[in-house]
Amino acid sequence: MNARGKGRVDLFGDRFRARAHQLSPRLQAVVNYINDNREVVLERTAMQIAAATGTSDATVVRAIQALGFAGLRELKQTMERWFGPTVTSSEKMLSTVSALSSDVSSSIDFVLEGHQRACDILARPQNRAAVAQAVALLADARQVAIFGIGASGILAEYTARLFSRIGLPSCVLNRTGFSLAEQLINLQRGDVLVMMGQKSPHREGLTTLREAKRLGIPTILLTQAPDSRFSQLSQVVVEVPRGGDNGRVPLHGTVLICLEMIVLSVASTRPQQTMKSMKRINELHRAIGKSGGR
Incomplete structure (x- = not known):
């Protein structure tokens, strides 16, 4: 508590x-x-x-x-x-810029130091082991579903594209309300869920985890709150610091670093599928270019 x-x-x-x-x-x-x-x-x-x-x-x-x-x-x-009330994005931004001096160097240091701390933690043995577990699950997945709402929803879309490029079918779970329900209906047994979630046990996340459990879908959680309710319901937990302490702005780039680590690791464990998919994408791209030039 x-x-x-x-x-x-x-x-x-x-x-x-x-x-x-x-x-x-x-x-x-x-x-x-x-x-x-x-x-x-x-x-x-x-x-x-x-x-x-x-x-x-x-x-x-x-x-x-x-x-x-x-x-x-x-x-x-x-x-x-x-x-108490949740700190809004505007309040976090105000708190952050108020704490920084007016020179550009202090803002640069704030971001670089935050990412450096995150990279140090991501490199720890327990996180390396968690990423290895995640990659083992994803290598055999029918499809990877990527959950993230708000700013994390943008990362989910980008990561889904990366997985598709290496030949692993993917779908995005980045909406709320009824629209999220429409996305969740596409989950099937054999999928793997990659979830970005923090301390707050919001209904979208809990509903997604319950549906994954019902279907026997393992969950890989990326979070800076390894003691959260989401963590208790996930099979693999990767600790990804985002900052945001004392009402400061969190750094979403730290999560992106972890996501790209996972995607590249999956690609390296299935090089034939990866190269086959990339080759086909290039063929389709050339075909689009030719038709577009006529």
Whole structure:
């Protein structure tokens, strides 16, 4: 559990510390789980919390009410106020440029140092092992599906093109709402999911992971939050620092470095398919050029 803003009232924490020891073991199991997994609980139903704690949904409701809340909805509203509002992109940019001096060199150093830190972490043995696991899964994939929303959605589209070039069919999962559902319907057994996700367990990511699990599709997660809910649901986790600490702008280029590492590694493990695909692309390109010149 992370510390929050100074002066922000932790109503759930206060009630938990005052009343939890008075509850029965089953009710204690529920409130202890909620206290240890606050961000996860925001996205869960009473039945899901019950499954995680080995209790019933009725027990979950009784535990919440024993702490003085009307129900799960009020508990979530209380926790959302404690977590506070999400920092917007404009606020992150303002925080970043305000921290940099007016000369160009400080901005250059900010980006270069961020990428250097990321590369140092990507080069660690545990990350090399994770990338090797990812490549082994992708080498045998029917199709690779690449999930990313927001700015990561642009990276997903670019990476899908790279995979297609080396002869590995790919699709993109980069929308929200009903449009994401239309993309998810294309997933099939034999696919592999590459997911870009961070700490926040948003519904798009959780829905995608649940669908992957239903179909038996392994997930490769690229994240700077290896202890997140997304990480718990993924088979391979590659730690990719993006910065963004203290409300600063995150660096998406660090994720792109990792994606290109993976694509090139897959290509090197299947050189015949890669060269065959690239040769055919060049043939088609020449044909397009000829017809376009007439």
